[in-house]
Amino acid sequence: MLSTLYQFLTSLGYPGPIHPPLTHVPMGLVTGALIFGLVARFFHSEKLTWTARACVILALIFALFTMLFGFMDWQHYYSGGWLHPIKMKLIVAGILVGLLLLAAILGQGRRLPNAAVLVVYALCFFCVAGLGWFGDKLTYSARIDALPEQFHPGVILFINDCYGCHPDGGNLIAPDLQLRWSGKLKNFPRFIQWVRHPKPPMPAFGPSRLTERQAHVLYKYLFDFIWKPEDPSVGASLTNSAATP
Numbered sequence: 001m002l003s004t005l006y007q008f009l010t011s012l013g014y015p016g017p018i019h020p021p022l023t024h025v026p027m028g029l030v031t032g033a034l035i036f037g038l039v040a041r042f043f044h045s046e047k048l049t050w051t052a053r054a055c056v057i058l059a060l061i062f063a064l065f066t067m068l069f070g071f072m073d074w075q076h077y078y079s080g081g082w083l084h085p086i087k088m089k090l091i092v093a094g095i096l097v098g099l100l101l102l103a104a105i106l107g108q109g110r111r112l113p114n115a116a117v118l119v120v121y122a123l124c125f126f127c128v129a130g131l132g133w134f135g136d137k138l139t140y141s142a143r144i145d146a147l148p149e150q151f152h153p154g155v156i157l158f159i160n161d162c163y164g165c166h167p168d169g170g171n172l173i174a175p176d177l178q179l180r181w182s183g184k185l186k187n188f189p190r191f192i193q194w195v196r197h198p199k200p201p202m203p204a205f206g207p208s209r210l211t212e213r214q215a216h217v218l219y220k221y222l223f224d225f226i227w228k229p230e231d232p233s234v235g236a237s238l239t240n241s242a243a244t245p
């Protein structure tokens, strides 16, 4: 059912994921609540107190949608794999919702925000910053600028589709099965066979998600920059994985 939704979005010209762009809404609202709250307190402005409160309530509503889509993206793009940044995001998102509720309750009926309300606004702000930080760990930590330009399309595919589970060519879910010395990267036919029909929990990358051309570009990047089969400390595991197609 989920993949139908993502296919539909792709047919509209938006290949997803949905969560990252949506995160900016609660992030902006929480930042707004803190700034309006501080200014309201400083200038004794009742109007801005209400603006801050409206931001909190909208942030709460959008946080729930953002979490729902985050959950869906996680199922679709990471097969629900328990990656460290995902665990942290779930915990911090739970705390954020609790704090937003607390902010809404504490601020009720107040003409100006008191110190407790402002502290809760600030804590909400730290939560959204933390959520952004862990989101970044899932996607942006691979550096693109260090590579020759011709490999950039390959890195981008890698960051979008693989990096969450295989940062720097490792494997967060199955640490023994790293890309770095995987026999599956020995040649393109083996590579494409694997990405089209991998063993779960790795998600399958069918032609609608990774075209043949994209697979070539991705493979070229992996083969030239990630694959290090000569690493002597891992000779044994290469022999093992090379023996089983």
Ligand code: HEC
Pocket (backbone or CB within 6 Å): 077, 078, 079, 080, 081, 158, 161, 162, 163, 164, 165, 166, 171, 173, 174, 177, 178, 179, 181, 182, 183, 184, 185, 194, 195, 199, 200, 201, 202, 203, 205, 241
């Ligand atoms: C949801 C996490 C996840 C994503 C996303 C993911 N993989 Fe994997 N990958 C895995 C897991 C888990 C394994 C080990 C599967 C097993 O048990 O054999 C694996 C194994 C592999 C292997 C074989 C390692 C070996 O020697 O057995 C290759 C090659 C690979 N992945 C490439 C990719 C590429 C390329 C992408 C992106 C297009 C990708 N993976 C995306 C989780 C993921």
